[in-house]
Amino acid sequence: MRHDPERRKIMRLSLLATAAGLLPLGDALAAVPEAAPGAGNTHDFDFFVGSWSVKHRRLKQRLVGSREWQEFDGTCRCWSLLGGLANVNERIAYRPDGTSHGLGLRAFDAKSGTWADWNLSSKEPHKIDVPIIGRFENGVGTFLSDDTHEGVPIKVRGMFSKIAPTSAQWEQAFSTDGGGTWETNWVMNYTRTA
């Protein structure tokens, strides 16, 4: 049985959100294909819809063995799109070196049962990264891509975990050895504000 407690919580939350009119699930036009059993589905990101305050912990330097972290606050807001097939979020982060903002877009491919997650930052507002791709299993969403860091090929991993009605965690890690070892370089702890 795949409905673990985390998943049940998410479903309960999404039902509440629907009742509150937060999600456009009543939209008659939302003809979303059914995914294969065991794959993700269009409700995977229901938990993320809404407004959040965010505590950031970010490694100052990446892939150099640094243990120096900077901490800062931010906000995040997520909207469901395409009847659940996609969602978009804006985020604002009050970093020590100035305020930055960004957009994230996630879209579900019913054929593969996976999500693609693109990221866009105000530091380079016309550049969309290679998407990280993955799905949720046992309450943890794991999304991977092949990318480069300072010219070196890396694997990028984004993870959503600790998903609860009013909190969640996201973290990012890089691997220079094809996924053998990972260095986490960013952790965001989300607390729901609306």
Next chain:
Amino acid sequence: MTPPFSPARRRLWTDALAGAGTATLLTAANTSAIAGESDGLHDFDLFPGTWRARHRKLKKRLAGSDDWAEFEGTQWFLPMLGGAGNMDDNVFDVPGAPYRGVSLRSFDPKTRTWAIWWLDGRAPHKIDVPVIGRFENGVGTFLADDTFEGKPIKMRFLWSKIAERSRYWEQAFSPDGGKTWETNWTTEFEKIS
């Protein structure tokens, strides 16, 4: 025609506007250094809301065709980041094959240009090359180098006739580096709410 968006959707949008208002404090402050009429950040200020769309789409592209399909649709347009970004969620009521898609736009204050990406709900893991451009004299022109059936083309989006309750969009392809253009899609938008 059935109501294009549920009351829930309208509430979501009202909610979004409230949120955007808060964010304005931030991003407007960041970009207000670029003042003046052509700063670009406000190019899409009249776009938010729910719109009825009347689409005309050329059935075959770059084939000398003059056979157009006509269908309706709806668009829900959401400002983000206090204006520095925005997106729209579209329903295309193509008879027998309705589908949906999302545009995402991001403003670069350095170049005062917008990049626009398109995600087709039928191929949801593919984002096209962005078209990039700006508004001048009331017309927004956005260009990209892309390919069509394996051949390099230039792609152009044009926004024009921008008013409170109506606006006009068209897409054209050029197979000769921008000398000649074939318009293959036009959309008249009319504001619903």
